[in-house]
Amino acid sequence: MKRLILFLLAIFLLFSHPQYLNATTIPITPALQLKYRIKLGDVSFYARAGHFTDAFMRFSPNGKLLAIGTFLGKIILVNAKTGAILWEHRVYEGMVKKIDFSPDSQTIYYGEQSPDGFIYAANTETGHIKWRFSMTKDLKLGIPAPKGDIYGIYREPGCYRLKVLKNGNILVLGIHSWPDHKLGYWRRLSMIWLLSPDGHVIWKWPKRKPIELSLYYADADPNGNYVATVAILPSDKLPANYPYTPGTVYVLDGKTGKEIAHYKMKPLKPYYNSVSIWESVAVDPLDKFVVVGTSDGRGFIFDLKTLKPIKILHLATPIIIGGIPVAATATYVEVDSKRTIFFQTSSSSIPYGLPVQANQPAGPHPNAQTIFAVSPNGKILWRFHAPFKFQGFASDIHSRILATVAGAASRMVSERRTKQFGIFVFNLEKKGGGLEKLLGYFPTIAPLFFHLAVSPDAKLIAACETPYINEKGRLVGTYQVDVLAIKDLSKN
Amino acid sequence: MKEQLFDPRTKLIATFSISLLAISFDHPITLTILVCLSLLALVITKPPIKQLKMILLFVLLTCWGVIISQGIFYQAFPRTILFVIIPPFNIGHIHLGGLYMYVQGLFYGLIQSLRFAACLFAGVALCMSTSSDDLFLGLTSLHIPYAISFLAIVAVRFLPIFAEEFENVRASMRLKGYRPFKKGFISTIKSELYTVVPVLAGAIRRSREVADALLSRGFDPLAPRTRYRTLFWPIWERCMIFIFFLTAISIATTKILFWLYENQIFYLSFLRPLYGIVRFYM
Numbered sequence: 142m143k144r145l146i147l148f149l150l151a152i153f154l155l156f157s158h159p160q161y162l163n164a165t166t167i168p169i170t171p172a173l174q175l176k177y178r179i180k181l182g183d184v185s186f187y188a189r190a191g192h193f194t195d196a197f198m199r200f201s202p203n204g205k206l207l208a209i210g211t212f213l214g215k216i217i218l219v220n221a222k223t224g225a226i227l228w229e230h231r232v233y234e235g236m237v238k239k240i241d242f243s244p245d246s247q248t249i250y251y252g253e254q255s256p257d258g259f260i261y262a263a264n265t266e267t268g269h270i271k272w273r274f275s276m277t278k279d280l281k282l283g284i285p286a287p288k289g290d291i292y293g294i295y296r297e298p299g300c301y302r303l304k305v306l307k308n309g310n311i312l313v314l315g316i317h318s319w320p321d322h323k324l325g326y327w328r329r330l331s332m333i334w335l336l337s338p339d340g341h342v343i344w345k346w347p348k349r350k351p352i353e354l355s356l357y358y359a360d361a362d363p364n365g366n367y368v369a370t371v372a373i374l375p376s377d378k379l380p381a382n383y384p385y386t387p388g389t390v391y392v393l394d395g396k397t398g399k400e401i402a403h404y405k406m407k408p409l410k411p412y413y414n415s416v417s418i419w420e421s422v423a424v425d426p427l428d429k430f431v432v433v434g435t436s437d438g439r440g441f442i443f444d445l446k447t448l449k450p451i452k453i454l455h456l457a458t459p460i461i462i463g464g465i466p467v468a469a470t471a472t473y474v475e476v477d478s479k480r481t482i483f484f485q486t487s488s489s490s491i492p493y494g495l496p497v498q499a500n501q502p503a504g505p506h507p508n509a510q511t512i513f514a515v516s517p518n519g520k521i522l523w524r525f526h527a528p529f530k531f532q533g534f535a536s537d538i539h540s541r542i543l544a545t546v547a548g549a550a551s552r553m554v555s556e557r558r559t560k561q562f563g564i565f566v567f568n569l570e571k572k573g574g575g576l577e578k579l580l581g582y583f584p585t586i587a588p589l590f591f592h593l594a595v596s597p598d599a600k601l602i603a604a605c606e607t608p609y610i611n612e613k614g615r616l617v618g619t620y621q622v623d624v625l626a627i628k629d630l631s632k633n
Numbered sequence: 634m635k636e637q638l639f640d641p642r643t644k645l646i647a648t649f650s651i652s653l654l655a656i657s658f659d660h661p662i663t664l665t666i667l668v669c670l671s672l673l674a675l676v677i678t679k680p681p682i683k684q685l686k687m688i689l690l691f692v693l694l695t696c697w698g699v700i701i702s703q704g705i706f707y708q709a710f711p712r713t714i715l716f717v718i719i720p721p722f723n724i725g726h727i728h729l730g731g732l733y734m735y736v737q738g739l740f741y742g743l744i745q746s747l748r749f750a751a752c753l754f755a756g757v758a759l760c761m762s763t764s765s766d767d768l769f770l771g772l773t774s775l776h777i778p779y780a781i782s783f784l785a786i787v788a789v790r791f792l793p794i795f796a797e798e799f800e801n802v803r804a805s806m807r808l809k810g811y812r813p814f815k816k817g818f819i820s821t822i823k824s825e826l827y828t829v830v831p832v833l834a835g836a837i838r839r840s841r842e843v844a845d846a847l848l849s850r851g852f853d854p855l856a857p858r859t860r861y862r863t864l865f866w867p868i869w870e871r872c873m874i875f876i877f878f879l880t881a882i883s884i885a886t887t888k889i890l891f892w893l894y895e896n897q898i899f900y901l902s903f904l905r906p907l908y909g910i911v912r913f914y915m
């Protein structure tokens with residue numbers, strides 16, 4: 142008996158040691174080190190229903206603060222270095238969708254998706270709300286989600302882009318997509334606002350009424366001279382001769398909000414009947430070009446003033462494998478401060494809606510799951526390919542590093558077999574191809590959401606893990622933010 | 634009747650408040666807390682152990698029945714199959730979809746059972762701890778119209794008589810040789826239904842007798858009355874029940890506000906924290 146107790150005690154002492162626990166739960170990577178984790182709450186209800194919960198992170202321009210907006214409606218401000226929570230607020234009946242800081246890091250702006258669709262401005266020190274702006278004056282009040290409806294929140298007006306410009310003005314994109322029971326069809330209303338630092342509208346586009354299409358994403362150069370956006374899905378009933386069309390890129394004058402040019406992207410026939418995009422619009426910091434990645438696998442580089450294509454890259458457009466067309470979506474784009482364009486392609490798929498007798502590609506597209514670094518004139522500088530589902534980009538203000546995540550698995554159980562999730566970091570100052578630039582890979586137990594953030598000094602990365610249900614029906618992972626420290630870049 | 638811990642008015646208001654809360658709550662945790670509260674009220678009345686056991690057994694059996702039946706016959710969507718009771722099968726060309734146990738149905742049944750249990754425990758606690766005279770006094774002191782209070786008390790008083798009558802009918806049936814399921818299922822149901830007729834006839838006869846008695850004595854519900862016995866309602870008890878009642882009313886109002894918001898009838902932006910609390914905790 143005594144021996145048994147001693148044995149159990151020894152086991153307890155050995156395996157309960159923090160170092161041992163760290164060694165077994167935290168991966169050891171040479172260049173990346175887990176600094177701290179912030180738990181974001183219980184989302185098991187949503188995870189069990191197959192939903193990957195959102196989160197948004199942003200570092201303040203001075204690098205001292207990290208803001209986290211959660212699906213559960215929390216806005217959390219933490220000390221970026223220590224991970225200590227400074228304050229947290231809650232937006233009820235909504236989720237925090239987008240966040241940004243004022244250039245002096247004194248004010249935090251955050252946009253919600255809720256019946257009111259508010260944009261808040263809060264003091265970073267106290268959390269005191271300075272003002273709030275409601276998008277529903279233009280986008281109409283949201284309809285409340287029924288109890289237990291996990292997707293109901295997405296039918297409410299939401300902030301889909303919030304970017305603070307160098308002069309302190311705030312670019313806001315709002316979308317409201319919902320079944321309008323009074324009119325009897327699905328409506329999509331979108332609008333772009335430029336707000337002053339005190340919350341007043343400088344201009345809005347369109348000027349009078351919101352556009353009856355989803356403008357899924359928008360971007361502006363840091364000085365706010367130009368704003369680019371792409372219109373995609375329209376309301377189910379559009380009036381005849383409606384001036385705005387789906388699949389069209391619009392460029393606006395950032396000072397007045399007037400339309401400068403537009404370009405209707407032609408569908409890639411015979412594989413696609415329409416053009417669609419995700420969060421893939423980026424504007425050149427020097428106002429020369431705008432980049433758009435489309436779901437048919439193309440990457441467009443347009444002249445910003447005329448919107449004439451400088452280059453159309455066929456990154457992962459359909460190719461025939463085994464008699465079946467296979468493509469990959471150009472999901473995310475980024476233009477860093479050194480004007481390098483980054484494209485990202487998803488995993489291989491058969492173009493949606495094609496009358497083919499297959500539901501899986503016969504083979505992988507050679508350019509699927511690839512990161513492309515492209516010069517402004519369309520020359521591919523380097524690429525990185527790996528069997529991961531890359532999602533989202535983030536880089537620091539001096540373009541020293543580029544981070545991406547291997548993210549959310551498919552809802553299809555069959556596609557979740559590849560449980561390779563984690564954070565990839567590239568050293569952009571290093572010469573060579575993608576593999577040489579790869580600084581490190583930090584594996585995670587759960588998929589990562591496609592919004593991630595890099596601190597201005599390129600020393601910290603924040604990414605959000607979101608739990609999922611594995612093929613055995615077990616909940617895997619935790620809803621949490623992982624903050625990684627990047628070791629000295631000069632040594633890598 | 635044992636010495637009463639609380640004034641009948643306190644108990645009446647508490648029972649009403651618990652009923653109100655049982656309707657207002659949807660969340661199993663809050664409903665469980667409410668059930669515990671009303672069970673505590675029942676225990677405080679110190680019922681005989683045998684009776685308490687009977688009540689608990691009755692409630693458990695009812696809850697079990699409600700949960701299982703809702704689990705099997707749940708019609709709303711989404712619904713997740715927990716296990717298959719009867720797999721789908723065909724009879725000739727007719728396809729029968731089988732019988733399943735649904736998770737959401739069990740959950741729905743649990744909520745309904747908790748509601749039922751909360752109200753039942755509170756009601757039993759009230760009845761077991763209060764004489765019908767005190768209950769009547771309590772009702773009239775709360776300015777419930779005399780006629781309604783009188784009707785309620787008569788109904789309560791006649792309940793044991795009905796139970797006794799029902800027992801008599803069954804005893805006579807047994808003496809005549811009736812045994813459940815002895816002559817088959819249909820015959821049992823028919824025989825059971827026969828018990829209702831004499832009990833109902835007795836009830837009608839008795840109600841006429843009561844009505845005649847009241848008329849012959851010149852009963853007038855609107856006539857001014859004096860009371861030989863009055864109730865004393867301590868201040869602390871009044872305050873306590875007022876807070877409880879106010880809480881119940883507030884919760885019910887909150888719930889109504891949420892319902893108005895959910896159905897897009899009435900929405901106030903500043904009530905969002907309240908809507909959030911109702912969504913997740915009520």
